[in-house]
Amino acid sequence: MCWSFSQVVGNTQVELSLKMLKAGKHVIQEKPASESTTEAETALSVYNSFPSQFPYKPIWALAENYRFEPAFVESRKLMNDIGDMMNIQVIVEGSMNSSNPYFNSSWRRNFVGGFILDMGVHFIAGLRMLVGSEIATVSSISRHVDKALPPPDNICSLFQLENGCAGVFVFAVNSRSPKILWRVDGTKGTVQIERGIDSGKHGYQVLFSSENAQCQKTFYPFCGVNEELKAFVHDILQANKDGGHKAEPRSSYVEGARDVAVLEAMLESSAKQGALVQVKKL
Incomplete structure (x- = not known):
């Protein structure tokens, strides 16, 4: 399963993303990745600390x-x-x-x-x-x-x-x-x-x-939005089949945090x- 947050959630989306990820759901989050690098670093630390309780690691993508x-x-x-x-x-x-x-x-x-x-x-x-x-x-x-x-x-x-x-x-x-x-x-x-x-x-x-x-x-x-969503869907399908699947790096939350x-x-x-x-x- 996946969740996509639109821009209306704004500065609460990192908190919501982490809740969905912790529940084992794949997430594609709107940009910007965070309000600050401090928030991004904290969020990544929380994400990386989730226990391996699922057959796959939930994908955290950023819609850039x-x-x-x-x-x-x-x-x-x-x-x-x-x-x-x-x-x-x-x-x-x-x-x-x-x-x-x-x-x-x-x-x-x-x-x-x-x-x-x-x-x-x-x-x-x-x-x-x-x-x-x-x-x-x-x-x-x-x-x-x-x-x-x-x-x-x-x-x-x-x-x-x-x-x-x-x-x-x-x-x-x-x-x-x-x-x-x-x-x-x-x-x-x-x-x-x-x-x-x-x-x-x-x-x-x-x-x-x-x-x-x-x-x-x-x-x-323009077709970047369609392409990023295609990549996200592909990653979900592959991750659900293979827990070791590496998601598209251009979509990674880290890339958005670096921006x-x-x-x-x-x-x-x-x-x-x-x-x-x-x-x-x-």
Whole structure:
């Protein structure tokens, strides 16, 4: 059996997930994984302490569709052809205003970080999926400009990956000109993923520029939600047959907690006037 919690449960979902897992039920939980890394660490400790009273270990999955979007899956493969990474840009100009159905969600406004945390985990998940290297340190400045939104509503961060490459993460929760893109420049080429519309379908335009100046463009319609649910159902069926089945790693609760850790470090850095902060390892 499985349970899936929607976003309406918000900051109570970790507690509910653990109750279902303890009862032997497989769980797919909405993002963000937690309100903080402290909550995530405590939850993982509880989950790992459950006695082996079932023929299988209940699966704890996180519904992060960005890790299942074909645009990111295929772009990760293209990264092998751009040589050494030189710099990274993540630009997010969102459209979270009163016309958005999530705008008035009370629980989103109770998070430390508000929409920066709630929305931001998607963009961090996309970044980590694309570059294949963990974010080690951040230095950030955030501000609260739009008073209709919970603070902060925009953040600018310089980050460095464990492989040494640096990049910028710029996120405005509400903008007059919405735009979302990830761009990695390498010694032999460039990969860029940009959200857009093609032939009436919403999705991502992937641009790959090689060292011979050729540009390859491919559009991938959204289907990450369907793919993550397919993976979860597959894992349930396999786990019920084989107690040693390893669940899809892209769905793991730990991956979602690591997205939270990056944003938590960015918010901590901003509270310290841009001081360098190490991202907590989970």
